[in-house]
Amino acid sequence: MALQDWGIRPVTPITDEQFSLWQAQIEARTGITFTQTRRPFLEISLSTRMREIGIDDYDVYYELVMSGISGEREWVVLVDRLAVQETSFFRHASSYALVEQYIKQRLADKSCYSLNLWSAGCSTGEEPYSLAFLVEEMITNHQRQDIFYGITATDISFPTLTKAKQGIYIERKLQGMPDALKFKYFTQLGNKRDWQVNSDIKNRIAFAQLNLMELDKAPFADMDVIFCQNVLIYFRRFRKRDVVTQLAMRLRIGGILVLGVGEIMDWQHPSLERVEYADTLAYRRIV
Known part of the structure; x- marks a missing residue:
């Protein structure tokens, strides 16, 4: 047949x-x-x-x-x-370790009362939720409940953003996540197959549609962390440089831009310096 x-x-x-x-x-x-x-x-x-x-x-x-x-x-x-949508929670652990180090330094600064993070190319939400879990844990561990934090999560795809906003994931997506985090930040749904991110975490994240080709229209500024990984891999070299330059200027002084390892080579910006951290590609805004 x-x-x-x-x-x-x-x-x-x-x-x-x-x-x-x-x-x-x-x-x-x-x-x-x-x-x-x-x-x-x-x-x-x-x-x-x-x-x-x-x-x-x-x-x-x-x-x-x-x-x-x-x-x-x-x-x-x-x-x-x-759009390439394959992602996972805490994908590329060393990048999150760098963010953890940076947040720790910010929390130690008693004049710091807010944290602003941006997941650029957030796909189905695993990345911004991972950042939220990380910040929540650190605020608790350092007893800085006086800190307000918010995460902006953007993607080019409306259907993907809809999935991200729902925050519902099958059990397989949570494999490898410590049970302490899973039971703290997720609720198992009635079908016993899916888990949903708790509303207090979801309320910390603002999802929005954004094409990285149109960053000049993005009203974002003074970000502590911009996380942009596995997004630029299929962009031409000159477009990668344009996008990264635009992202860099939306950092606060001292803020960090975390990219995917190997996604851009030989890029420099007069306002940024390379952050030396194992198995990561990141830059800090200095002026």
């Missing part, structure tokens, strides 16, 4: 011309670059969405995406398919 008999159709190959067209449009609007090695992923993502809405031609779908309000709505759905 053929696949077609089961209703399963093979992915329609995308031509070189169509690939170049989609490649240019996606990069222009999101900064994400699709090289030839990622061409199969683009084919699968596009063809899957096309099949869902009854279109079998890449050019026809392109025209749809580019046309008016309906095209904008479709673009939101497509971006959610194209």
Whole structure:
């Protein structure tokens, strides 16, 4: 029996011309670059969405995406398919260890009464929630309940942000997290399969849609910590530099920018200095 008999159709190959067209449009609007090695992923993502809405031609779908309000709505759905969303709680432990060290120094400063953190490219929420757990634990351990803190979490994908706001995760997502944290900051739901972040933590986080290509529109400033990991990996070198430079200027003096290791090379900024910390890529604003 053929696949077609089961209703399963093979992915329609995308031509070189169509690939170049989609490649240019996606990069222009999101900064994400699709090289030839990622061409199969683009084919699968596009063809899957096309099949869902009854279109079998890449050019026809392109025209749809580019046309008016309906095209904008479709673009939101497509971006959610194209954005890399694989993440986990406390991913890359050394980066969180650096943030812990920085927060400890801030809490030791008796003139410090607030902390502002930003998870840029927050995906489904594991990163900003991890930051919130970390800050909560440190405030408790250092008896600094007089400190107010807030976390801004942004992502390009509306559907992904919706999932992040709900703060609901399957048991597998919490594997590796200490039970003390799990039972303190999550509540198991009635289906016994899912866990939801408690409301007091969720209330500390403001989720917002933001395209990193449009950071000039972001009204953020004086951040203590900006956490931006596994976001820039598919950006071109010059776009990475533009984004990181924009992020850097939203730090308070003394604040730190934490990036994914290896995501940007040979970048310097006159207002920042490299933070020397094992297995991390981070910068501190000095002026």
